[in-house]
Amino acid sequence: MAEQAIKADNALDDVWQKRSKVATPRARIWRRFRRHRAAMTSLIFLIIVAVLAIAAPLVAPNDPVKLYPGLTRHEPTSEHILGGDLAGRDVWSRLVYGGRVSLSVGIVAVSISVVIAIILGTLSGFYGGRVDMLIMRATDVMMTFPGLILIMTVVAVLGPSIYNVMAVIGLLGWTGMARLVRGQILSVREWDFVMAARCLGVPDRRIMLSHILPNALAPLLVAATFGVAGAILTEAGLSFLGFGVLPPTPSWGNMLIGAQSINTLEQYWWLWIPSGTAILLTVLAINFVGDGLRDALDPRMQIS
Amino acid sequence: MSQYLLRRILLIIPLLFGVTVMNYTIYALAPGDPVSAMIDPMEQRQMTPETLKEMREALGLNKPLPVRYALWLKEVLRGNLGYSIWRIRPVSEVIRTGIGNTIGLVTMALLLSTIGGLLLGIISALKPYSALDYALTGFAFAGVAMPGFFFALVLIYLVSLRLGLLPTGGIMTPELPPSVSDRLVHLILPGIALAYESMGGLMRYTRSSMLEVLGLEYVTTARAKGLPEWLVVGRHVFRNALLPVITILGLRLPSLFGGAVLIETVFNFPGIGLTMVDATKQRDYPLLMGGVLITATLILFSNLLADMAYAWADPRIRYD
Numbered sequence: 001m002a003e004q005a006i007k008a009d010n011a012l013d014d015v016w017q018k019r020s021k022v023a024t025p026r027a028r029i030w031r032r033f034r035r036h037r038a039a040m041t042s043l044i045f046l047i048i049v050a051v052l053a054i055a056a057p058l059v060a061p062n063d064p065v066k067l068y069p070g071l072t073r074h075e076p077t078s079e080h081i082l083g084g085d086l087a088g089r090d091v092w093s094r095l096v097y098g099g100r101v102s103l104s105v106g107i108v109a110v111s112i113s114v115v116i117a118i119i120l121g122t123l124s125g126f127y128g129g130r131v132d133m134l135i136m137r138a139t140d141v142m143m144t145f146p147g148l149i150l151i152m153t154v155v156a157v158l159g160p161s162i163y164n165v166m167a168v169i170g171l172l173g174w175t176g177m178a179r180l181v182r183g184q185i186l187s188v189r190e191w192d193f194v195m196a197a198r199c200l201g202v203p204d205r206r207i208m209l210s211h212i213l214p215n216a217l218a219p220l221l222v223a224a225t226f227g228v229a230g231a232i233l234t235e236a237g238l239s240f241l242g243f244g245v246l247p248p249t250p251s252w253g254n255m256l257i258g259a260q261s262i263n264t265l266e267q268y269w270w271l272w273i274p275s276g277t278a279i280l281l282t283v284l285a286i287n288f289v290g291d292g293l294r295d296a297l298d299p300r301m302q303i304s
Numbered sequence: 305m306s307q308y309l310l311r312r313i314l315l316i317i318p319l320l321f322g323v324t325v326m327n328y329t330i331y332a333l334a335p336g337d338p339v340s341a342m343i344d345p346m347e348q349r350q351m352t353p354e355t356l357k358e359m360r361e362a363l364g365l366n367k368p369l370p371v372r373y374a375l376w377l378k379e380v381l382r383g384n385l386g387y388s389i390w391r392i393r394p395v396s397e398v399i400r401t402g403i404g405n406t407i408g409l410v411t412m413a414l415l416l417s418t419i420g421g422l423l424l425g426i427i428s429a430l431k432p433y434s435a436l437d438y439a440l441t442g443f444a445f446a447g448v449a450m451p452g453f454f455f456a457l458v459l460i461y462l463v464s465l466r467l468g469l470l471p472t473g474g475i476m477t478p479e480l481p482p483s484v485s486d487r488l489v490h491l492i493l494p495g496i497a498l499a500y501e502s503m504g505g506l507m508r509y510t511r512s513s514m515l516e517v518l519g520l521e522y523v524t525t526a527r528a529k530g531l532p533e534w535l536v537v538g539r540h541v542f543r544n545a546l547l548p549v550i551t552i553l554g555l556r557l558p559s560l561f562g563g564a565v566l567i568e569t570v571f572n573f574p575g576i577g578l579t580m581v582d583a584t585k586q587r588d589y590p591l592l593m594g595g596v597l598i599t600a601t602l603i604l605f606s607n608l609l610a611d612m613a614y615a616w617a618d619p620r621i622r623y624d
Binding site for chain 2: 237
């Protein structure tokens, strides 16, 4: 019975795909996204940052961890274009390699959050009742804790390391997204095509995965984009406090640790301005891309 | 209204319960022993291992986790948050000294971000898609993207070091007699640093909320009556646009308390955040748990306050 229903379901999809001659949704979204000038500029900027991070050994030939004799607090030279830090390491190399760390922490952490949010949000929205109650109350409790303090505490228990930071930011960051998925599912669930699938006898799991979820994903994608920006900021804050990525491994946050002394702040700009600006610009660019995505995905703007 | 309030207050109880469960779970994961955490370390040094073992049994530390949680909760309800290992003082005492400073800082930031966010958001909405609107939008986006601690460093560099206008940190000038104005002066830079992020978000919300209300028909009616524009905006639009903003204010609190940790560190501001950072460095778990519990409780009650403000501001809402 279920197999027959799935067959019928697939057949309907085929019919739809053969008949429709309009542009695919993806092409339409891309066309709208391109019109958002800030988002396009930001996307290009992010691609450059990502390429720099991936090609780190080529663009920053100096070792980011090695202590160069005589480079301590040295101002920028042609050899070391952003000078040396307090321990005599090359700042430009640390900036480029730190980008690798910061970006990957952001992306991995949010991927963990997204998976949890999809699972819990879908269960909550699809089944409702007691399951929903339990999950949503747990979400309320999680949202009551000040994020950074809670993350700091858990990292203190587990010990600071780059993997713990990724895991903890990811494991504690799903609440807003889970609510979003739940809300989306609650509204999509009532649409006629879901009823049609039910009437065909399509099993729950398939209705959830191939009918409801795809329709709930657009806002999740936007939220996840903003989430990456937030995770990068959280990692930077944690590492700045000394509870995140620990030196000598470079991260944009821990490069600013030295700037806590007034002396460094006043005399050695290359020790704190580059990494702080890198965080600011990257997070700004990610937020603009998120904004552009939201505009492009919003069905209410389809007419224009 | 009073019925709604009662229900809302009762709803806090399961939330508080959840907060303690989660708090204890993290606590249980931490290495170390609750006996050493609950007793004054000075007294503990004079005890024999046998007495400590007896105490562990008396406290039920060989009992299963839920039972231990219940015992812990009983102590917390009596106001005993345990002993800070590093400060060698009861946790509640250590926290009490810092929490007032932090509340001052968060209030300052909340005030600055609310005033700034509302004002700039309204200006943006009154001239949408103008050059000014784009400039303010850029300013708001930068606020959301700016790491608070980096902004704090920039402020110290520019305002304190280059211009020499405000102190670089602390809560009072040691040479001066303690005064309210001196305290406020020390709150300005940390307040601005903490407020900027929230302000950016608030500006965006106010702007879109204003634009939505400005397009409603009753605004056209008000204009058609011949009301001057400032009255239309001030009396008719602003009030209704304010409503969603109040909810946002309540939701900003956890991130303000979280952000305060970083800002207090940069400004060496002796609040609960700085205490927590030190506690983390010293692996002082009882102090950490106490701090998390207190801030979470504080946020729960502030959210209740935000809800009450919302009910008070919107006469349409009766909540029953």
